[in-house]
Amino acid sequence: xxxxxxxxxxxxxxxxxxxxxxxxxxxxxxxxxxxxxxxxxxxxxxxxxxxxxxxxxxxxxxxxxxxxxxxxxxxxxxxxxxxxxxxxxxxxxxxxxxxxxxxxxxxxxxxxxxxxxxxxxxxxxxxxxxxxxxxxxxxxxxxxxxxxxxxxxxxxxxxxxxxxxxxxxxxxxxxxxxx
Amino acid sequence: xxxxxxxxxxxxxxxxxxxxxxxxxxxxxxxxxxxxxxxxxxxxxxxxxxxxxxxxxxxxxxxxxxxxxxxxxxxxxxxxxxxxxxxxxxxxxxxxxxxxxxxxxxxxxxxxxxxxxxxxxxxxxxxxxxxxxxxxxxxxxxxxxxxxxxxxxxxxxxxxxxxxxxxxxxxxxxxxxxxxxxxxxxxxxxxxxxxxxxxxxxxxxxxxxxxxxxxxxxxxxxxxxxxxxxxxxxxxxxxxxxxxxxxxxxxxxxxxxxxxxxxxxxxxxxxxxxxxxxxxxxxxxxxxxxxxxxxxxxxxxxxxxxxxxxxxxxxxxxxxxxxxxxxxxxxxxxxxxxxxxxxxxxxxxxxxxxxxxxxxxxxxxxxxxxxxxxxxxxxxxxxxxxxxxxxxxxxxxxxxxxxxxxxxxxxxxxxxxxxxxxxxxxxxxxxxxxxxxxxxxxxxxxxxxxxxxxxxx
Numbered sequence: 001x002x003x004x005x006x007x008x009x010x011x012x013x014x015x016x017x018x019x020x021x022x023x024x025x026x027x028x029x030x031x032x033x034x035x036x037x038x039x040x041x042x043x044x045x046x047x048x049x050x051x052x053x054x055x056x057x058x059x060x061x062x063x064x065x066x067x068x069x070x071x072x073x074x075x076x077x078x079x080x081x082x083x084x085x086x087x088x089x090x091x092x093x094x095x096x097x098x099x100x101x102x103x104x105x106x107x108x109x110x111x112x113x114x115x116x117x118x119x120x121x122x123x124x125x126x127x128x129x130x131x132x133x134x135x136x137x138x139x140x141x142x143x144x145x146x147x148x149x150x151x152x153x154x155x156x157x158x159x160x161x162x163x164x165x166x167x168x169x170x171x172x173x174x175x176x177x178x179x
Numbered sequence: 180x181x182x183x184x185x186x187x188x189x190x191x192x193x194x195x196x197x198x199x200x201x202x203x204x205x206x207x208x209x210x211x212x213x214x215x216x217x218x219x220x221x222x223x224x225x226x227x228x229x230x231x232x233x234x235x236x237x238x239x240x241x242x243x244x245x246x247x248x249x250x251x252x253x254x255x256x257x258x259x260x261x262x263x264x265x266x267x268x269x270x271x272x273x274x275x276x277x278x279x280x281x282x283x284x285x286x287x288x289x290x291x292x293x294x295x296x297x298x299x300x301x302x303x304x305x306x307x308x309x310x311x312x313x314x315x316x317x318x319x320x321x322x323x324x325x326x327x328x329x330x331x332x333x334x335x336x337x338x339x340x341x342x343x344x345x346x347x348x349x350x351x352x353x354x355x356x357x358x359x360x361x362x363x364x365x366x367x368x369x370x371x372x373x374x375x376x377x378x379x380x381x382x383x384x385x386x387x388x389x390x391x392x393x394x395x396x397x398x399x400x401x402x403x404x405x406x407x408x409x410x411x412x413x414x415x416x417x418x419x420x421x422x423x424x425x426x427x428x429x430x431x432x433x434x435x436x437x438x439x440x441x442x443x444x445x446x447x448x449x450x451x452x453x454x455x456x457x458x459x460x461x462x463x464x465x466x467x468x469x470x471x472x473x474x475x476x477x478x479x480x481x482x483x484x485x486x487x488x489x490x491x492x493x494x495x496x497x498x499x500x501x502x503x504x505x506x507x508x509x510x511x512x513x514x515x516x517x518x519x520x521x522x523x524x525x526x527x528x529x530x531x532x533x534x535x536x537x538x539x540x541x542x543x544x545x546x547x548x549x550x551x552x553x554x555x556x557x558x559x560x561x562x563x564x565x566x567x568x569x570x571x572x573x574x575x576x577x578x579x580x581x582x583x584x585x586x587x588x589x590x591x592x593x594x595x596x597x598x599x600x601x602x603x604x605x606x607x608x609x610x611x612x613x614x615x616x617x618x619x620x621x622x623x624x625x626x627x628x629x630x631x632x633x634x635x636x
Binding site: 018021036050075105106111122129130132143144 | 352371412415
């Protein structure tokens, strides 16, 4: 296993959502690519500012829904028309209109479960430990403070320069994040 | 501007959050209910009382398992008694929670943010209460799992052409999606509670429940996509659930059941009773926990308007039922109408009309629509009315069908009442627990409503 960098990154704290968005934009434009931003509520457009261009969740849900619909229909078809065909009220074994309701419900069920699991999986959650939690002030990220981090794995990262750059963004505080 | 219009536009603008709040105060105020506020005597008394009522329900169900459904009042021709009445009533109540959390989200009705969390909890608990009834009314409840298609030694499969099977899938999907929606909505708030709690044990529990949420912008992006898609999926789902419940009746040929008006009329009735329950819960909660800043007059008013609208759809349903009874020329259908108005259960049918149609019309008056006490009362009346509606649909259609020789009467026993009252107790007990251990209002969604959350490009 590669030796882990003792420093995870440099973190700056901001007072408002606006300040975070502006800072994230400047940091990304300054050539820092491995950055992340933390806020107590979703901020529209912030993910794009820090270089996120693709969201995997919609495709996951689509695939999940298609699988669910096919499962629902084929299950009913196989059980009622192939494995154990029963004549009920003279209806054909493959009476498709009666199968639509369950097909629909299974589509929703699978799509919904894939939405949640997909969100968690692509976000890498659950993850009880994360280096950012080492910063005591980070507890405020779930209340009213906004944080921006430049990871030490970034090519441009250097303790002195990055700190200087972040200071230029007028943050409330700056801390080094141990990993 | 004339005086009466002026006051009306001012009321229209009643804020979703009272002014003066910041991210900090919103967070503090909501999380304090869970973290720092000591449980009051009133809470213990209420919880204890409803806990005992729940125990009564378990006793009634235990005795049912011992003796069989003969202890209930159901006999031929009324094979569906309280169990189905209560099932439909509870599942309908649940619908308002999904409507608030999903449909109003898609319609960008941001006022929903302060009531969606406990409305979703209400959905979940109502579905839990509803789920009890079909499971225990099957006669041999320990075999209720036969409803699910699983490979078995008998080598047979469920009958998928039956609406009762559709119901199994619809309700279990609904319960699953509601639980997912509710839980994922809680994840960011669990993170807040994790960071705010002082006790290590609470930190650990909330930390685990939060899945290590840290509020990264990328996470929020996927989270929001997921939330929106889940809302988009829950919207047709919630409409389908009560539609399928109505199919349980409408696919049959019993007079009064075999009508095409049932699906829309059931869905409207569900939302009607659900909003009544939301108000009956919200009005005391906002008072007791001092949440008038977050659940404002605007929420009460909007809910009242939804009730008024859905109530009129329900009234239309009754009207069409009566009209078709006469217009179809079917003797059994016109007899059904006569029997409702003049038969042995006429008192209940008239009570239903009074509770569901006449009394709620007072909501046209703005003064009553904004008065918590009046709304609480009207909501209670609506809940009673909607229960009566299900009673009328289930019992009145069955008790006198095509052949006079097979007519009968339905007399619910004490076990029926104990089970029914017991589920109300269980529902309220769960609500009491929910208020103490989870944030009853979505904290992170409240933050987005504050003016300081706005970001300019």
